Amino acid sequence: MTTLRIKGGRVIDPANAIDAERDVWIEDGRVIAGPSDPAARADRTIDASGYVVMPGGVDMHCHIAGSKVNAARAFRPEDKTGHIARTGHSRSGTTGSVPTTFATGYKYAGLGYTTAVDAAIAPFGARHAHHEFRDTPAIDKAFLVLMGNNHYVMDRIREGDRDRLRQYVAWLLNATGAYGVKAVNPGGVERWKEGHGNVSSLDQMVEGFGVTPRQILTELARAADDLAIPHPIHVHGPNLGLPGNFASTLETLAALDGHRAHLAHIQFHSYGGSLDKPGKIDSQVPILADYINTHRNLTVDVGQVVFGDTTSMTADGAVGQFLHSVTGRKWISQDIEQETGCGVVPITYENTNLVHALQWAIGLEWYLRVDDPWRIAMSTDHPNGGSFLAYPQIISYLMSRNHRDEALKALPDRVRARSGLADLSREYSLSEIAIITRAGPARMLGMTSKGHLGPGADGDVTIYAPSNDFQRMFSLPRFVIKSGHVVIDDGELRSPPDGTTLSVSPSYDESIVPDIAEWFDENASIRFANFAWQEGDAPSHFGSLP
Amino acid sequence: MPDADRTIADATCTACGCLCDDIVLTVSNHRIVAAEHACPIGAAWFLADHGPGDRPIATIEGQPATAEQALGRAAEILAKSRSPLIVGLTRTSLETQARAVAIADRLGAAIDPGDSGDSLPRWRAIQRVGIVSATLGEVKNRADVIVFWGVDPITTHPRHLERYSVGPRGRFVPEGRAGRTVVVVDVAPTATSAVADRFVRIVADEQGEVLATLRALVLGVEMPEAEDPVRELAETLKTARYGAFFFGPDLGRSRGGEAVVEDALKLVRDLNHATRFVALTLGGPGNPSGAEAVLTWQAGSPRAVDFSAGFPQFLPDDATAEAMLSQGRADAVLIVADDPTGFLSGEARAHLGRIPTIVIGPDATSRDATVALGSATMGIHSGGTIMRCDGATLPLRPALATTRPSDLEWLTDLERRLTEIPGEPRAISP
Numbered sequence: 016m017t018t019l020r021i022k023g024g025r026v027i028d029p030a031n032a033i034d035a036e037r038d039v040w041i042e043d044g045r046v047i048a049g050p051s052d053p054a055a056r057a058d059r060t061i062d063a064s065g066y067v068v069m070p071g072g073v074d075m076h077c078h079i080a081g082s083k084v085n086a087a088r089a090f091r092p093e094d095k096t097g098h099i100a101r102t103g104h105s106r107s108g109t110t111g112s113v114p115t116t117f118a119t120g121y122k123y124a125g126l127g128y129t130t131a132v133d134a135a136i137a138p139f140g141a142r143h144a145h146h147e148f149r150d151t152p153a154i155d156k157a158f159l160v161l162m163g164n165n166h167y168v169m170d171r172i173r174e175g176d177r178d179r180l181r182q183y184v185a186w187l188l189n190a191t192g193a194y195g196v197k198a199v200n201p202g203g204v205e206r207w208k209e210g211h212g213n214v215s216s217l218d219q220m221v222e223g224f225g226v227t228p229r230q231i232l233t234e235l236a237r238a239a240d241d242l243a244i245p246h247p248i249h250v251h252g253p254n255l256g257l258p259g260n261f262a263s264t265l266e267t268l269a270a271l272d273g274h275r276a277h278l279a280h281i282q283f284h285s286y287g288g289s290l291d292k293p294g295k296i297d298s299q300v301p302i303l304a305d306y307i308n309t310h311r312n313l314t315v316d317v318g319q320v321v322f323g324d325t326t327s328m329t330a331d332g333a334v335g336q337f338l339h340s341v342t343g344r345k346w347i348s349q350d351i352e353q354e355t356g357c358g359v360v361p362i363t364y365e366n367t368n369l370v371h372a373l374q375w376a377i378g379l380e381w382y383l384r385v386d387d388p389w390r391i392a393m394s395t396d397h398p399n400g401g402s403f404l405a406y407p408q409i410i411s412y413l414m415s416r417n418h419r420d421e422a423l424k425a426l427p428d429r430v431r432a433r434s435g436l437a438d439l440s441r442e443y444s445l446s447e448i449a450i451i452t453r454a455g456p457a458r459m460l461g462m463t464s465k466g467h468l469g470p471g472a473d474g475d476v477t478i479y480a481p482s483n484d485f486q487r488m489f490s491l492p493r494f495v496i497k498s499g500h501v502v503i504d505d506g507e508l509r510s511p512p513d514g515t516t517l518s519v520s521p522s523y524d525e526s527i528v529p530d531i532a533e534w535f536d537e538n539a540s541i542r543f544a545n546f547a548w549q550e551g552d553a554p555s556h557f558g559s560l561p
Numbered sequence: 562m563p564d565a566d567r568t569i570a571d572a573t574c575t576a577c578g579c580l581c582d583d584i585v586l587t588v589s590n591h592r593i594v595a596a597e598h599a600c601p602i603g604a605a606w607f608l609a610d611h612g613p614g615d616r617p618i619a620t621i622e623g624q625p626a627t628a629e630q631a632l633g634r635a636a637e638i639l640a641k642s643r644s645p646l647i648v649g650l651t652r653t654s655l656e657t658q659a660r661a662v663a664i665a666d667r668l669g670a671a672i673d674p675g676d677s678g679d680s681l682p683r684w685r686a687i688q689r690v691g692i693v694s695a696t697l698g699e700v701k702n703r704a705d706v707i708v709f710w711g712v713d714p715i716t717t718h719p720r721h722l723e724r725y726s727v728g729p730r731g732r733f734v735p736e737g738r739a740g741r742t743v744v745v746v747d748v749a750p751t752a753t754s755a756v757a758d759r760f761v762r763i764v765a766d767e768q769g770e771v772l773a774t775l776r777a778l779v780l781g782v783e784m785p786e787a788e789d790p791v792r793e794l795a796e797t798l799k800t801a802r803y804g805a806f807f808f809g810p811d812l813g814r815s816r817g818g819e820a821v822v823e824d825a826l827k828l829v830r831d832l833n834h835a836t837r838f839v840a841l842t843l844g845g846p847g848n849p850s851g852a853e854a855v856l857t858w859q860a861g862s863p864r865a866v867d868f869s870a871g872f873p874q875f876l877p878d879d880a881t882a883e884a885m886l887s888q889g890r891a892d893a894v895l896i897v898a899d900d901p902t903g904f905l906s907g908e909a910r911a912h913l914g915r916i917p918t919i920v921i922g923p924d925a926t927s928r929d930a931t932v933a934l935g936s937a938t939m940g941i942h943s944g945g946t947i948m949r950c951d952g953a954t955l956p957l958r959p960a961l962a963t964t965r966p967s968d969l970e971w972l973t974d975l976e977r978r979l980t981e982i983p984g985e986p987r988a989i990s991p
Contacts, residue, residue, distance in 0.1 A: 080858075082952045084858075085854055085857050085858050088857050088858065088861050088862075089684065089687070089688075089853070089857045089862065089863045090687050090688050090691060090692075091688070092688055092862060092875050095861055095862075095875070098872035098873070099872060100870075100871040100872045101666055101667070101669075101868070101871050101872065106663070106666055106859070107666050107860075107868065107871060107872040107873055108859070108860070108861065108872070108873065109860070109861035109862075109872070109873055115858060115859055115860060115861050115873075116858045116859060117859065139696060139698075139952075139953060140952065140954075142946065142954040142956075143854070143948070143952065143954050146655055146659075146855075146858075146946070146954075147858050149659075150659065150858060150859060166732070208699070208703070208837065209703065209733065209802075209803070209837070210802055210803060210836055210837040223732070223733065336833065339691075345688075345689065345690050345691035346690075346691040346693065346830065347687070347691045347692055347693075347694075348691075348692075348693040348694065348833075348839075349694050349695060349696070349952070350694075350695035350696065350699040350703075350839060351695070351696050351699070351952075352695075352696045352697075352698025352699050352701075352702065353698065359691070360691075538698065538701075538702060538731075538732065539698050540696060540697040540698035540701055540724070540725055540951075540953065541582050541698075541953055541955060542571045542582045542583050544570065544571035545571055545573070545582045545955050545956055549956070
């Protein structure tokens with residue numbers, strides 16, 4: 016038994032309604048109730064007097080592993096803008112918008128984040144993603160598996176066979192070692208792949224399958240609810256990034272009535288104007304945020320845009336082609352059998368560009384217009400809107416209206432006419448920041464041992480030196496502790512643990528497997544027997560939820 | 562006592578880039594005696610004698626040695642080296658490749674899997690324009706036009722047509738072969754062109770011009786000089802519902818190199834203005850795509866990575882196996898699970914003969930090496946994961962037992978010894 020005492024810090028633990036000076040005790044990697052004997056000694060004590068103590072950060076929507084991320088690394092040598100050097104206890108790597116695996120783990124830890132969820136892994140790419148997770152140290156990892164354009168899913172929905180659909184969803188979560196269900200542009204990617212163009216409404220038929228995006232969305236939401244998996248359906252709606260898309264976003268939100276659901280990178284789905292008049296693009300956050308505020312079944316993450324060069328990557332193949340056509344930059348597209356597409360395009364968000372500046376303002380509007388911080392999570396949709404390393408900058412915009420207004424002044428004038436950001440006076444408190452960066456996302460993910468510091472929680476803790484310079488405060492944690500081990504000490508990386516990969520294993524009726532196998536062997540390019548991820552494929556790096 | 566016969570289903574063949582994973586192996590008396598579904602190339606691979614024969618487990622300077630002695634010497638060579646190079650890596654698992662990159666990182670070595678002459682032009686082109694591609698199951702289910710450009714899969718990848726590209730009935734190609742138009746473009750008729758619907762003959766050094774002309778025609782540019790077969794081909798490409806363009810390493814080796822690959826990738830990309838089209842390679846034997854993937858996720862680039870600065874740098878002109886050896890810059894070489902001498906230049910091979918070499922592989926102890934470590938054979942004796950050229954991953958199902966360590970075990974031991982040598986981590990050279 017090893018014990019760690021974090022002594023005397025200001026503990027901000029909103030999940031347990033705590034904002035007070037107190038000790039946090041960790042034993043064998045988990046938070047425990049402090050001993051009643053005040054003279055009790057721990058194996059190690061960190062004096063946190065004067066510091067702010069929070070649970071480790073939780074990124075619920077990012078892209079850090081698997082084929083699309085690796086394609087981005089390989090095809091962007093010009094993105095290797097920095098590096099991490101090897102030490103006696105850590106590996107080297109490259110940084111930039113798409114860091115290597117080891118660099119990703121170290122950089123997240125350096126930021127005070129101890130959990131990250133890759134939000135889009137194709138079933139076919141699951142094993143590859145697990146291999147990358149094995150090489151992503153210092154943080155716990157999980158991924159959501161893509162199902163919104165899955166042929167077996169669409170066939171069962173057309174047949175109205177809810178039971179087999181639910182069994183398949185459960186089987187696929189097990190077979191891929193996934194944490195949750197993701198739907199990317201349901202039906203739209205399949206239409207685009209087969210050359211029919213994207214979908215324009217939830218009721219458009221998906222050729223060859225006889226189902227609509229609305230049916231896919233609601234039936235997958237129902238399956239996730241019925242299976243009672245910890246995280247509900249995680250939705251990337253149609254028409255991402257297109258002017259006028261707020262209408263289909265509203266339609267999507269309404270379609271999910273009666274189900275739990277999480278809407279990803281909602282910033283990219285909140286635009287007025289129209290495809291005919293893209294110049295008329297404006298913010299439609301007020302109407303959408305109002306909908307979120309009044310529908311407690313829904314949560315969102317933002318997908319904040321930050322200015323600079325980054326790499327867009329999406330399972331929404333149509334979006335990849337759209338970005339290539341509007342930017343003229345190089346483009347990787349990969350159609351992946353049975354399920355999905357993949358688009359990767361470099362993108363540079365410029366504060367002199369009206370659309371980019373408006374996207375920036377729309378993201379911040381979202382944080383400020385959703386009343387309940389438990390229902391909105393911080394994300395840049397890393398690396399799509401920008402790197403996760405921009406979180407401290409975003410925090411400072413949320414905590415300081417002055418800072419925000421200064422940034423707004425540097426943008427084109429028309430941004431103020433098309434976004435209400437300048438009128439919003441709200442400033443986040445430290446406790447609210449703790450909610451949107453750890454407690455809230457952990458709750459949305461259903462990770463009951465994360466995002467808080469009550470007894471039984473994972474010993475993942477970040478200790479900050481308080482400062483009025485919020486960007487600096489959140490960029491350079493004083494200590495970061497993962498599973499009870501000090502990983503970062505004043506910016507220095509200590510010997511990091513491997514971290515664990517989290518997955519769910521809902522039960523299903525084994526009698527469905529022969530049917531799946533028959534379909535798989537007829538349609539796939541590998542054998543069914545060689546598809547499922549085995550825990551032994553990456554020993555010692557795999558864990559299930561308690 | 563002979564083993565009772567047993568069968569292993571769904572085994573993966575690594576003899577060519579198809580990586581067929583439907584092989585049914587029969588094992589009898591420590592040998593694979595049948596490989597059902599395998600093509601002649603695959604059957605020859607599985608049925609070969611993979612036993613170590615009378616080869617020693619390890620050698621030093623050609624003399625039999627114990628594993629301990631050989632590992633000690635190997636670690637000593639690498640620890641002393643100022644400019645080590647790690648090559649090979651195509652005929653081993655993702656797991657082994659990951660360990661090799663870890664060792665390169667520790668040593669500050671250059672690492673370059675397989676033959677960069679084959680693959681760098683493709684990567685350079687992808688780094689310039691990207692690639693619109695797909696997994697083979699998408700080709701099987703969707704593609705109605707198949708172009709084999711300068712490749713002859715019937716000869717080199719015998720089951721490609723049957724499994725992936727031409728024969729299968731697919732969801733959107735229910736007629737199978739009858740639902741697909743197959744075009745072969747090559748410098749001379751091939752076994753594949755004999756079963757194609759159309760053969761277009763080209764001159765090797767004019768491929769770039771033909772590809773650029775096709776792209777212009779696809780984009781609606783008037784090309785009065787274009788010859789009829791090229792015009793007709795452009796029409797076939799444009800009217801595909803979902804086309805698949807297969808190309809091979811020879812395209813990057815033709816006159817113009819990576820620019821010619823770029824022309825091909827741009828042609829396929831721009832066909833997507835009006836229809837769907839994807840570009841794919843056929844893949845190489847073993848696990849070359851896996852080596853590129855592992856190197857990319859750990860070091861940021863698919864090939865030619867130099868760790869000598871203490872962090873990875875992509876140095877496509879300087880850190881290839883060929884450049885490091887032919888320019889005399891490597892002072893020790895670790896060769897894992899492959900024999901690079903087949904593609905190296907005379908100068909590079911000559912330098913290889915002048916510096917200490919550590920070879921790990923099934924036949925290592927019968928090759929020229931300062932230290933040779935005989936290993937199990939991937940996919941026959943040892944397992945792990947491999948990656949197909951389209952990113953699909955496959956678990957191996959080794960059929961035979963062996964007394965030889967796997968290359969992963971050799972590398973893991975070697976890495977442990979390197980950590981035990983005093984002075985680690987080595988000073989980073991300026």
